[in-house]
Amino acid sequence: MGSDLLPRATLQQYDLRKDVWAQLPPLSVPRYDANIQLLANKVYVAGGRQCKRPIKAFEVYDLETRCWTPLPSMPCKRSYCGVLWDSGGRLCVLGGLRQGGGHQSSKFTRNVNIFDPSQAGVPSLCPRGLGPGLPGARSPWGPVSLGPGPPVGAWLKSEDTLAMKTKRADFAAAFLRGRMVVAGGLVEAFHPQKKKWERLAPMSVPRCSASSLVIRDRLLVVGGVNQVPSTAHEILYVKEEEFL
The missing domain is CATH 2.120.10.80 (Kelch-type beta propeller)
Structure with missing residues (x-):
């Protein structure tokens, strides 16, 4: 603007x-x-x-x-x-x-x-x-x-997709090892074979407006807002066995 x-x-x-x-x-x-x-x-x-x-x-x-x-x-x-x-x-x-x-x-x-x-x-x-x-x-x-x-x-068509478990906006999203992963407050992944969303380990600091980047099958979530600006950053590593 x-x-x-x-x-x-x-x-x-x-x-x-x-x-x-x-x-x-x-x-x-x-x-x-x-x-x-x-x-x-x-x-x-x-x-x-x-x-x-x-x-x-x-x-x-x-x-x-x-x-x-x-x-x-x-x-x-x-x-x-x-x-x-x-x-x-x-x-x-x-x-x-x-x-x-x-x-x-x-x-x-x-x-x-x-x-x-x-x-x-x-x-x-x-x-x-x-x-x-x-x-x-x-x-x-x-x-x-x-x-x-x-x-x-x-x-x-809408019937070809499956809604997330949690309503959310202004979150991090990435495609990791064949699965959609969304992070913001809670962390979820969509399993394409099972055709369902699954909850993963939550982030240590709930936040939105964070920046994110995928590096070698890891989702790096940097900064964000949790009522006040946050300097928190972390890496989420999704192990293959968590989706079995």
């Missing part, structure tokens, strides 16, 4: 070698508190908020062609959700805040939605007058227009 508290559509790129910022084509839907994921050369942006209200917007940016592609809207509005890729190359969106205002648990959701990018789709958004991959990223882009694009995918 800017100083006027309005959501922004800005996309910028930092070049560490040249120590400069480049202005890239803006999002088609301005937002904040969105979730992003990288797969190959594409950046997926899911959900977010506008004026404190969650939205369904979903789009992808191609780093090579420098084009945005509008994707099918998410099945439900949400922000602060967990986003991860499963072993089949599908994007999984878990939980999140489904209403505006405060962070009461009644406004959280347990829903899990899965997006398959291999399905057919719609045109992409490319800078007007510029072909894919042409130079000019270091100058502000003009308006965008429809252009040819790749297949963009489709959402699976």
